[in-house]
Amino acid sequence: MSDAVDPDRHRPLEHALGRHTDYGAEQLVEADLAADPIEQFARWLAEADERGVYEPNAMVLGTIDPDGIPSARTVLLRGVDGRGFTFYTDHGSRKGRALHAHPAATLVFPWYPLHRQVIVTGEARPVPPEESDAYWAGRPRGSRxxxxxxxxxHPIASREALDDRFAEMEQRFAHVEDVPRPERWGGFRLVPQRIEFWQGRTSRRHDRLVFTRADDGWSLERLQP
Ligand SMILES: Cc1cc2nc3c(=O)[nH]c(=O)nc-3n(C[C@H](O)[C@H](O)[C@H](O)COP(=O)(O)O)c2cc1C
Structure with missing residues (x-):
């Protein structure tokens, strides 16, 4: 019998796919929102941390490859302020090449245990090299x-080939305090144009509040769930 028609094998999967979770009584109303979406984001990030969300600064970064194909992956938020949302990566990676071709990008913070989601859209640009240097210097030696x-x-022939590269680097920097930052490694800062706050509620009556950048600050809109 093939896997596709074995009911016993798929019972746990049906359980996972068939849930209808009640998202509870929390709500998000205009009167409780900060006037500035970055301030509101900072409040929710702090709450995600306090309420025990695993890796609360993990976000799914969506980008557009040079050929127009979308791609997504998780990265860690390392800074947020009025200038935008900062993360660090290899600029020669798939996402790095994508952002250099198409700066338009989106970030999704999936705070499922809180029945919350934040979606940020804007353009991501490289941070100045001094900023990447400062962040690099604070990373653990193993990460550097x-x-x-x-x-x-980039593809590599085998795990052994990768281990060899690591060993070579460990040897190269064995007697040196500083592991220099490769030029290709550094930060991007996404400057938000739109920030949506989503709070799940009972019976799919979710709250969706969207800030959009306007000439004189931010405009606010409520969307149907
Ligand atoms: C929880 C988590 C955090 C991650 N944080 C980062 C990060 O901050 N920077 C990064 O370059 N990759 C990070 N990664 C790895 C990326 O998801 C991805 O595999 C890698 O960046 C290559 O992506 P790309 O080929 O689309 O460029 C993280 C993965 C996970 C699961």
Missing amino acids: IAGAASEQS
């Missing part, structure tokens, strides 16, 4: 060695 050894998203 790995960053120097790995040309992210």
Whole structure:
């Protein structure tokens, strides 16, 4: 019997796919929102952390490849302020090449245990090299060695070949305090044009409040769930 028609094998999967979770009594109303969406985001991020969300600064970054194909992956938010949302990566990676071709990008913060989601859309540009230097200097030594050894998203022949590259880098920098930042490694800052706050509620009556950048600040709109 093939896997596709074995009911026993698929019972747990049906359980996972068939849920109708009640998202509870929390709500998001205009009167409780900060006037500035970055301030509102900071409040929700702090709450996600306090309420025990695993990796609360993890976000799914969606980009457009040079050939127009979308792609997405998780990265960690490392800074947020009035200038935007900052993350660090290899600029030669798939996402790096995508952003250099098409700066338009989106970030999704999936805070499922809180029945919350934030979606940020805007353009992501490289941060100044001094900023990447400062962040690089604060990374653990092992992460710096790995960053120097790995040309992210490029194919490699085998695990052994990768281990050899790591060993070579460890040897190269064994007696040196500083592991220099590879030029290809650094930050991007996404400057938001739109920030949506989503709060799940009972019976799919979810709250969706969207800030859009306007000439004199931000405009606010409520969307149907
Ligand atoms: C929780 C988590 C956090 C991650 N954080 C980062 C990050 O901050 N920067 C990064 O380059 N990759 C990070 N990754 C790895 C990326 O998801 C991805 O595999 C890698 O960046 C290559 O993506 P690309 O080929 O689309 O460029 C993280 C993965 C996970 C699961």
